[in-house]
Amino acid sequence: MKMTKPNQISFDRRKFLIASGIVVTGGLSACTATSDTEGEKPVVGTKKEVLPSIGLPTIRVRIARVRNGEKVALGDHLITKTIRGWKTTMQHTTSNNGELQATLTSSLPFAVNNKTKLVSNNIVCVPRKEISTHAFDVVVHVPIEEYIPGVLAGELYAHWHHTTFEAQAIAARSYATSLHTERISKSHFDVNDGPSSQMYLGDVALEAAHRAAQSTSGVVLTWDNVVIPAYYCACCGGTAATATDAISASLTHAIPPLQGRGGKDICSALDVRVWSAKRSSRTERKRINACATTMNTPEFSTIRSIKSVEPTIFNAYGRPTHLAIYDRRNKAIEVSAKNVTRAFNASVTKLPEPTPTIWSSHLIAQKEGDTLTFHGAGLGHGVGLCQYGAQELAGKGESFESILQWYYPGATLSSLT
Secondary structure, three states: OOOOOOEEOOOOOOOOEEOOOOOOOOOOOOOOOOOOOOEEOOOOOOOOOOOOOOOOOEEEEEEEEEOOOOOEEEOOEEEEEEOOEEEEOOOOEEOOOOOEEEEEEEEEEEEEOOEEEEEEEEEEEEEOOOOOOOOEEEEEEEEHHHHHHHHHHHHOOOOOOHHHHHHHHHHHHHHHHHHHHHHOOOOOOOEEOOOOOOOOOEOOOOHHHHHHHHHOOOEEEEEOOEEOOOOEEOEOOOOOOOHHHHOOOOHHHOOHHHOOOOOOOHHHHOHHHEEEEEEEHHHHHHHHHHHHHHOOOHHHHHOOOOOEEEEEEEOOOOOEEEEEEEOOOOOEEEEEHHHHHHHHOOOOOOOOOOOOOOOOOOEEEEEEOOEEEEEEEOEOOOOOEEHHHHHHHHHOOOOHHHHHHHHOOOOEEEEOO
């Protein structure tokens, strides 16, 4: 993936002394601990290269996927797509490829189905003819420094520390910039506005979000002079995942800042890190079977019952990378942990919605009667910044530079301006 080359800036802040060890989560198989280490880690921003400026990107955010003739409301205007073309009272232009384009001079409420938010800037409705004559995507083009507050308001609690907001702002700016660079010539949007990318609430008034965006304006995380896709999760559960295992085997992910960090995370002391869920064993077997084709995982089709789910392979920090699904005859199907979690959370026609949520792949499950009971640690994939951990570190007085160095080892703070 081609990645953005920003200008480097240097910070001279105190080093962060990190704790060591691997958490052994109650109710989970014991993790293989790495050797204990304690000491100083290099502070982000120590490299001295001066890179050419590339400026601040405009992020293309897909805020709606209209598929069944739904009416999109933008202020007092409705937008629909018919077999004859666009139908709206809004002032707009139509491009050669059929896109409806409108420039907003102020924030307007946007609504489709039960989804609402305030939006401004340029709105582009992109026909999806390959799906149907009525299908289109709604994409808002937002300058990145206007985009970041809407992400912070969606990703963090309003009362959290300013330092947590600053660390999250830099991670979110890095992620969006990296995806924009990768997709600018390949797709009509860079990110979605939900958890598949990062939450974006549109134009927001949250002062904490605007203050953090302003105090870190233009700052991104880089490795080898390029902006990294700085993934993050709500809670890592105590042990780090690598982007290679938890996201994909892309070469983009094979860099030290995205390969996790050794030692126990501070979030391991929090109650929020552990969760449990109960589901019908038979229903979940059918859900897994249905995902064999959609997820291109043929092993799922061979499962006829689920007796238990257990970790089999761990990364260097003790987090499961593979899970085995055992049937009533103790025959095991071993699959990557991320695919097992995706399958359990997949919506499947004619099956109940997948609730309660299976929050992470750091889990075990056991059948009790007709019920499959899950116990797990962490909320999300576990890669990069742990939001609850960052909040705890901020409460102990750590700087955003120290927090980012812990979660993205070896990364450098650089400037897009």
